[in-house]
Amino acid sequence: MGRLGFLKATLAASMMLGAMAGVAHAQDVTVGLITKTETNPFFVKMREGAEAKAKELNLKLITAAGKFDGDNDAQVAAIENLISAGAKGFAIVPSDSKAIVPTIQKAKDAGLMVIVLDTPLDPMDAATATFATDNRKAGELIGKWAAGTLGDKAKDASIVFLDLATNQPTVDYLRDQGFMAGFGIDVKDPNKIGDEDDARICTHEISQGDQEKGRTAMENALQKCPNVNVIYTINEPAAAGAWEALKAVGKDDGSVLIVSVDGGCPGVANVKSGVIGATSQQYPLKMASMALEAIAAGTLPTIDPAAGFLDTGATLVTDKPVAGVDSIDTTKGAELCWG
Amino acid sequence: MSDDAAGSTAAETGLKNSVTEVASFEEDRKGIVRTIQGVLHEYPTLIPLFVLVVGSIIFAVAAPGKFLSPLNLSVVLQQVTIVAILGMAQTLVILTAGIDLSVGLIMILASVVMGRTAVAYGVPVYIAFPLGLLAGLACGFLNGLLVTALRLPPFIVTLGTWSIFGALNTFYSNSETIRSQELEAAAPFLLWLGKLFKLYDIGLFFGMDLPWLRGWVVTYGSVLMIVLAIILSYILRHTAFGRHVYATGDDPDAARLSGINTNRVLLAVYALAGLICAIAAWVLIGRIGGVSPQAGQTANLDSITAVVIGGTSLFGGRGSIVGTLFGALIVGVFRNGLALSGLALLWQDFAVGVLIIVAVTIDQWIRKISA
Numbered sequence: 001m002g003r004l005g006f007l008k009a010t011l012a013a014s015m016m017l018g019a020m021a022g023v024a025h026a027q028d029v030t031v032g033l034i035t036k037t038e039t040n041p042f043f044v045k046m047r048e049g050a051e052a053k054a055k056e057l058n059l060k061l062i063t064a065a066g067k068f069d070g071d072n073d074a075q076v077a078a079i080e081n082l083i084s085a086g087a088k089g090f091a092i093v094p095s096d097s098k099a100i101v102p103t104i105q106k107a108k109d110a111g112l113m114v115i116v117l118d119t120p121l122d123p124m125d126a127a128t129a130t131f132a133t134d135n136r137k138a139g140e141l142i143g144k145w146a147a148g149t150l151g152d153k154a155k156d157a158s159i160v161f162l163d164l165a166t167n168q169p170t171v172d173y174l175r176d177q178g179f180m181a182g183f184g185i186d187v188k189d190p191n192k193i194g195d196e197d198d199a200r201i202c203t204h205e206i207s208q209g210d211q212e213k214g215r216t217a218m219e220n221a222l223q224k225c226p227n228v229n230v231i232y233t234i235n236e237p238a239a240a241g242a243w244e245a246l247k248a249v250g251k252d253d254g255s256v257l258i259v260s261v262d263g264g265c266p267g268v269a270n271v272k273s274g275v276i277g278a279t280s281q282q283y284p285l286k287m288a289s290m291a292l293e294a295i296a297a298g299t300l301p302t303i304d305p306a307a308g309f310l311d312t313g314a315t316l317v318t319d320k321p322v323a324g325v326d327s328i329d330t331t332k333g334a335e336l337c338w339g
Numbered sequence: 340m341s342d343d344a345a346g347s348t349a350a351e352t353g354l355k356n357s358v359t360e361v362a363s364f365e366e367d368r369k370g371i372v373r374t375i376q377g378v379l380h381e382y383p384t385l386i387p388l389f390v391l392v393v394g395s396i397i398f399a400v401a402a403p404g405k406f407l408s409p410l411n412l413s414v415v416l417q418q419v420t421i422v423a424i425l426g427m428a429q430t431l432v433i434l435t436a437g438i439d440l441s442v443g444l445i446m447i448l449a450s451v452v453m454g455r456t457a458v459a460y461g462v463p464v465y466i467a468f469p470l471g472l473l474a475g476l477a478c479g480f481l482n483g484l485l486v487t488a489l490r491l492p493p494f495i496v497t498l499g500t501w502s503i504f505g506a507l508n509t510f511y512s513n514s515e516t517i518r519s520q521e522l523e524a525a526a527p528f529l530l531w532l533g534k535l536f537k538l539y540d541i542g543l544f545f546g547m548d549l550p551w552l553r554g555w556v557v558t559y560g561s562v563l564m565i566v567l568a569i570i571l572s573y574i575l576r577h578t579a580f581g582r583h584v585y586a587t588g589d590d591p592d593a594a595r596l597s598g599i600n601t602n603r604v605l606l607a608v609y610a611l612a613g614l615i616c617a618i619a620a621w622v623l624i625g626r627i628g629g630v631s632p633q634a635g636q637t638a639n640l641d642s643i644t645a646v647v648i649g650g651t652s653l654f655g656g657r658g659s660i661v662g663t664l665f666g667a668l669i670v671g672v673f674r675n676g677l678a679l680s681g682l683a684l685l686w687q688d689f690a691v692g693v694l695i696i697v698a699v700t701i702d703q704w705i706r707k708i709s710a
Contacts, residue, residue: 039505039633041514166685206684211516211627212421212634219414220678223405237516237631244519244628248417248535248556249410266516266629273520 030060031295032082032090033288034075038065041264042284043093045338046117049285050091053292061292062087072096076103082112088298089113089128091291097122097170113298115291118284119170120309129300130309131287135174135261136181136190138280138314141325142259143182145278146230148322149257154184157200159230160221161193162207162214162238168193172234175261176204179232202228207238214241222249233260236267236279243275263317265337271317272330278318281328284338287312380705383650383657387665390648390694394669398676405679409554416557419671420564421446421626424619425638426645426663427571428612433646434575435588435608436655437493441482442616443638444504449475449620451512454630457526458517464526472617478504479613483606501639512632519628532560533625560622564664567618572660584608589656644670644691648698652706669694 033050035043047063054061062085064078072095080103082090089112094100097119104114104126116127124130147154161179164172173193180187180196188195194204202225205217214237221228222245233239239260246252254274260267263281270276290312294300303310316325317333328336379385398406405411425442432439453471456462462470478500485496522530538555542548575581586594587601595601624630649666651658670691677687 039509039514041516044514166683205678210634210636211629211631212623215627216418219418220675223408223411223414223679237633240516240518240629241627244533244626247628264516266518269518269520273518 028060029058029296030062030082030085030087031292032062032064032078032085032087032092033292034063034078034082034090034092035065036069036071036093036095037067040069042118042262042338046093046284046288049288050292053289057292057296059292059296062090066095070095072099075100079103079107083107083110087112089115089295091115091117091131091288091295093118094121101126113295115294117287117291122170124308129294129303131291131312132309133282133287133314134307134311135171135314136178137311138261138282139175139178139180140182141280141314141316141327142232142261142278143179143184144325145182145316145318145322145327146179146232146257146259147183148325149277149320150230153229155200157183157230158202158225158227159183159200159232160202160218160225160228160242161204162217162221162231162233162242163193163204164207164209164234166206175234176232179259183230207234207241209235209238211237211241211244214238215244216241218242218245219248222246222251229256231256231258233258235262236260236264236270236276239267239276239279240270243270261314263315263333263337265334268317268330268333268337271333272319277320278316278327279333280314281317281333281336282314283312283336376705376707379701383702383705384659384662384665386698386701387649387662387669391665391669391672394672394676398672398680402676402679406676410556411675411679413554413556415668415671415675416561417626418675419667420558420560421619421622421635422638422641422645422670423564423664423667424567424622425616425642426649426667427567427660428615428619429642429646430649430651430658430660430663431571431584431608431612431615432493433588433643433651433653434584434655434658435605436591436653437486437588437605437608438497438643438653439482439493439609439612440497440639441478441501441504442612442619442642443635444501444508445475445478445613445616446620446623446638447632447635448478448504448508448511449617450623450630450634451508451632453529453620454517454522454526454624455512455515457529458521458630459515461525464528467526468528468621471620472614475617475620476610476614479616480606480610482613483609486609487602487605508632512630514632516632517630522624522629529621529624530628531625532558532563532622533628534559558625560625563618563622567615568660568664575660580604580607585656587655641670644695647702648694650698650702652702653699654706666698 033047035046037043050061066074075095101121107114114128116130118132120130120132121127150157161176163176173191176193177187177190185196185198203221205221207214207217231242233242239258242258246256257277260276260279263279267279271279301310316327317330318327319330321327428442429439449471452474453468456470457464457467482497482500485491486493535556535558538557539552542552583599583604586599587604591601627634645666646663648669649662651662673690674687677690
């Protein structure tokens, strides 16, 4: 899911190793959880889920994370440490879904079970199994909701896309193209942003999934698209930033629909207060606890071979449901939210 | 040296049409290149000003009707405010020939201290806000202490504290975002700098109907940025402390020998930089309408970029706050202008990179004159 990197642009990047933090228990079975960073609430929640499950199943859990999003070296070191520690297996959210593959192969050769969470490897079958959100479906849900909410006006919509990054990581195009498909836009190449010719697409801007940069991106977009009435955002911080930009020009009167993906607690609260119209919620805690269960048992749950990964689900959260799109309200969404 | 060769070639070209006798080397017979070099050495802020004007003209043509609109220029001003304020903190440090890699994280940490103390712990804002300022001051003071007492290189010190402040930020914030509605309810004061006013209304208030002010909207944060720039410029130019900052950066040994307590100057500079970062935190909260522990990830390097493009020398002793303000505006204008011209973010990054290298090259060239 390509969450925003922490301090990825800093000088010290190459000097840092991932922090290894052990939770000491007297158990025999050791399992690991490796996330992209320690700071992102998405991964914080994942770790909480893993810690709770490890306690329940009496496992020794070793957690590790990179210093920033994209920190492959730290994840390699963490896997090597887990192999040395004699772990039975581990769950990992890969920072670099290609570069980590040889190291994961090494772990599999050493007999470890490797469950990849959230961001599939490239190739996906390099892992023992993958548990992730179907990001394309998450995008489709908000696309359908936006089209349904606009009704007849959908054919004259002016849409701004606040995407993640210029290099279009997997999560970026899956959500963006999913939204378009759900909204009824011909996506052309379903794995590429920007090759569409639908007149309703006003502009694509880069938000880096960050609140401040999201605001800046939206401010620039407003210069190009003064009549915008739909804003797709890669995640909820970007949505919150876009809202501030709208507020500054008096467009916070409900005339512009903002949709997003994630389902973090601040995001759900923003749906409740009308900042975001609808968001697709994903479930990091569930990903981690299911992975630990599978590793402890040594068996995998049934996985749909067509998808190639276990879909941990995405649910539309909105207080203004649209016919034909299943959704939950913000009260329910707040119970299930993370971060 | 090649530079001298180039200089003398240029000088000869200049001489060709004027003096036909044997070349003389009087002071007033310098070539035009040397003259420009001299003027720039005297007024280094002219370069960023020139780049700013040229950039604006280019984008006025490239994005007609969009770039030069009062609303868009207002937006650019809002977009650069945070980096400009952080850049001022960075300028103080760089003037002493140091560098502060931790400014961005001091800002985020201070914003988290302000916001979380007020919202999550229910502390009144008149305590939470000064606590945030104090946190920034303390971070800067720690940097200064390590640089002076342990005599460690500033690069290493602030690389270390960058990591430490990052960890403290994660610890205190629990990686939780505070939304604007929560702040609005518990501590609306923290959002105040994000509020906008129309310049036209200010004109009307003073009984003047100035139509050319229509469309200009400014945040209180931008006003604070300008006030801060004036205060800091005054301090640097017209107080003993300010002159000591330049002297310490230019030649610490000479400064010490002439009776300046350079350690005290350095300590004060780093602490003041920390405090300014905390002020930037207040602006940040207003701009993003909340507190996000993950915001401002690129702020460290952005602040250094603004300082360098603004003509302040990384070798210390030369540069100005106004230059940094221009530097931040240049980056903002180029990013906004390229975006409005329809260029992808990667070309914005590319352009900023070119600007940095050009700025440093010019700085090196100007420095030659003093040799």
